[in-house]
Amino acid sequence: MSRYRRCRQAFLAGALLVTLTLAALPAAAADANTRSARPPALSVTLSVTNCAPAFEQALRHIMTIELGSLLVTDPEAALSAHDQLAIACEVENARVTAVAARGGEVVRSSLRFDAFPEDAAPRAVALSALEALGAVNPALSERLSEQRRAQAQAVAHRAGPEPRVTTFETRAPRDRRSHLTLGLALRDFLAPHGVVATGGRLEWGTRAWAGWGIGVDVESASGQRSVSLGELRARFLSSGAWFDLRAQGSALSASLGLGARVGMVLLDGTPSGDAAVRGHEVLRWWSGPLAQARLATGLGPFSASGVAEAGVAIGGSEGLANGAAALAARGGWLCFSLNAGIRF
Numbered sequence: 001m002s003r004y005r006r007c008r009q010a011f012l013a014g015a016l017l018v019t020l021t022l023a024a025l026p027a028a029a030a031d032a033n034t035r036s037a038r039p040p041a042l043s044v045t046l047s048v049t050n051c052a053p054a055f056e057q058a059l060r061h062i063m064t065i066e067l068g069s070l071l072v073t074d075p076e077a078a079l080s081a082h083d084q085l086a087i088a089c090e091v092e093n094a095r096v097t098a099v100a101a102r103g104g105e106v107v108r109s110s111l112r113f114d115a116f117p118e119d120a121a122p123r124a125v126a127l128s129a130l131e132a133l134g135a136v137n138p139a140l141s142e143r144l145s146e147q148r149r150a151q152a153q154a155v156a157h158r159a160g161p162e163p164r165v166t167t168f169e170t171r172a173p174r175d176r177r178s179h180l181t182l183g184l185a186l187r188d189f190l191a192p193h194g195v196v197a198t199g200g201r202l203e204w205g206t207r208a209w210a211g212w213g214i215g216v217d218v219e220s221a222s223g224q225r226s227v228s229l230g231e232l233r234a235r236f237l238s239s240g241a242w243f244d245l246r247a248q249g250s251a252l253s254a255s256l257g258l259g260a261r262v263g264m265v266l267l268d269g270t271p272s273g274d275a276a277v278r279g280h281e282v283l284r285w286w287s288g289p290l291a292q293a294r295l296a297t298g299l300g301p302f303s304a305s306g307v308a309e310a311g312v313a314i315g316g317s318e319g320l321a322n323g324a325a326a327l328a329a330r331g332g333w334l335c336f337s338l339n340a341g342i343r344f
Contacts, residue, residue, distance in 0.1 A: 002101075003117065004099060004311065004321065006273065011230040013111075014112065021144065021293065023069070027196040032243070035213070038289045042070055042081065042137075042139060042140055042143050043070055043071075043072050043082040043101075044067055044070055044071055044072060044082060044083045044084070044085055044133060044140070045071075045072045045082045045083070045084050045085065046060070046063055046071060046072075046085050046086075046087075047066075047085070047086045047087070047192075047312065048060065048086075048087045048088075048089075049050040049086070049087070049089070050088055050089045050090070051088075051089035051094075052089070053213045053245070055089065055121065056338060058122035058123075059122045059125060059126055060163075060288050062122060063085075063126055066126065066130060067144070067270070068146065068147055068220075069228050070143065070147075072269075074124050076102065077100055080090060081101060082101055083098065083099065083100055083101050083133060083136060083137050083140060083328060084097075084098070084099040085097070085099075085129055085133060086098075087125060087129060088098075090092045090111060091134065092112055092114065093110045093111060093112055093221055094110070094113065094121075094125045094128075095108070095109075095110050095270055096108065096109045096111070096125065096128050096129050096132050097108070097132070097338065098129070098132035098133050098135065098139055099137045100136040101137075101138065105135070105136045106134075106136070107129050107132040107135045107136050109131075111124060111128055111247070113123055120174070122279035124283050127176055129292070131308050132154070135221075137327055143168045148298025150305070152202065156174075158170070162212065164335055176298070176301065176343035176344060177204050177206055177207045177344075178179050178204070178205065178206035178207070178343065178344055179203075179204070179206075179298075179303050179305075179341055179342065179343045179344075180202075180204050180243075180295075180341050180344070181202075181203045181204075181303060181305060181339035181340060181341030182201070182202055182203075182336050182339065182340065182341055182343075183198065183200065183201050183203070183337045183339030183341075184198070184199075184200060184201070184222075184306075184337060184338055185198065185199055185200060185201040185221055185238065185335060185336070185337040186198050186335065186336050186337070187199075187219075187221050187333060187334070187335040188193075188333060188334050188335070189313070189316075189328055189329055189330065189331060189332070189333050190331055190332040190333060191201055191316075191330050192325070192328060192329030193225075193318070193325050193326055193327055193328045194328045194329070194330075194331065194333075195223040195225065195234045195328065195329055196223050196316075197221035197223035197234060197236050197328050198221055198222070198223065198297045199219060199222060199236070200220055200221075201217050201218070201219040201220070201337050202217060202219075203216070203339060204217070204219040204339075205214055206264065207246065207287070208243075209317045211245060211246055211247075212243065212244070212245060212246065212255045213240070213243065213244050213246050213255065214241075214243045214244075215241070215242055215243075215244065215259075216240065216241045216242075218237075218239050219236070219237070219238050219239070219240070219263075220235075220236065220237050221235075221257040222234065222235045222236065222325075223236075225319075225326060225327045227321040227322075228272075228321070228322075229269075229271060229272060229321050229322055230269055230272040230321075231268050231270045232267070232268075232269050232321060232326055232327040233267070233268055233269070233270070234264065234265050234266070234267050234327060235265055235266040235268075235321065235328050236263055236264075236329070238262065238263020238286075239258050239261065239263065240259055240260070240261040240262075240290060240309075241261075241291065242257040242258060242259025242260075242292060243257060243304070244258075244292070244294070245255030245257070245258060245270070249290065251297060252294075252295065252296070252297050253296050253297070254293075254294065254295050254296075255293070255296075256291075256292070256293055256294075257291070257293075258289070258290070258291055258292075258329045259289070259290050259292070260287065260289050260290060261287060261290050261311055262285070262286075263285070263287065264283060264284065264286070265283070265284055265316070265317055265329045266281060266282075266283050267281065267282050267283075267284070267285060267317055267318075267319045267327070267329070268280065268281040268282075269319065269321070283318065284311045284317035284329075285315060286315045286316040286317070286329065286330065287313070287314055287315065288311045288312045288313045288314045288333075289311055289312065290309055290310065290311035291309070291310050292307055292309040292310070293306065293307070293308050294307045294308075298343050300306060301339055301342050301343055301344065302340075302341075302342060302343070303340070303342065303343045304339065304340045305338075305339045305340075306336075306337070306338055306339070307336070307339065308334075308335075308336055309333075309334070309335040309336075309337075310332070310333070310334055310335075311332070311333050312331065312332050312333070313329070313331060313332070313333060316330025316331065316343050317326070317329050317330065317331050318330065
């Protein structure tokens with residue numbers, strides 16, 4: 001009987017031990033799962049060696065701003081409990097080493113100092129260090145992104161709502177580069193017995209490139225002179241072309257130009273009534289270089305201008321009366337015109 005009692009007690013003790021062991025297994029597994037699911041360390045230690053004082057100061061300032069509270073500043077902190085970032089300056093390079101907490105993954109990179117301007121080198125090294133940290137601890141990159149978003153939201157909240165912006169559309173005044181004008185012209189040949197002719201002028205001009213322009217005109221004019229034997233007349237048809245240098249003001253513009261004029265003149269005479277006197281007609285060509293000065297103004301599409309022109313006729317012709325020169329269309333000339341028209 002005593003043997004039965006002892007066996008029973010031994011059986012109950014073994015069952016109790018098995019029960020307690022089975023009860024402890026889920027707790028141990030849960031503790032193991034808790035330890036495995038524990039997030040990685042979100043703290044960083046920073047060491048900078050062999051760098052110039054100004055470079056190290058700028059680098060630490062940037063890393064402090066970027067990492068914020070994640071940067072461990074306690075010199076006695078256990079390094080193995082934190083992600084480690086080491087930056088070492090060499091002759092031409094900055095060497096960056098990132099080590100995950102508790103002996104995890106290691107990432108190394110190197111940057112040349114001469115690849116960046118002097119003031120940008122600390123920022124470039126800091127960016128490389130943050131990339132290395134993100135490689136060894138992705139959770140750290142997510143935390144930094146959340147931190148930046150929070151800072152941006154705080155700044156936006158302090159700044160208040162965005163001001164309402166009202167935009168106005170302004171239309172630049174039209175650049176009127178060309179003109180077409182019609183005017184009155186007076187042409188005076190300066191040779192002895194030179195004729196003074198009046199008529200009309202049609203002119204076109206344009207600003208071809210900055211400060212310079214070109215122009216052409218067609219002019220028709222006529223003049224006459226009375227002599228003892230009758231009337232002498234000269235009818236002119238000519239065309240001029242020039243290029244000019246222009247100065248443009250807010251209300252007025254001025255230009256100086258050089259060019260040439262070519263034309264023809266029809267000379268004829270009408271006797272006064274003496275049957276012994278006969279009149280003749282002769283057609284001659286004339287041409288020559290010219291210089292001109294112009295003063296112009298305008299309002300919207302309308303323009304007005306005054307032009308003074310001087311030149312020398314090569315060739316030309318003379319009208320004779322009783323064998324002597326009585327009317328000349330040769331030598332130097334002066335011409336003045338007043339013009340009005342449109343700009344476009």
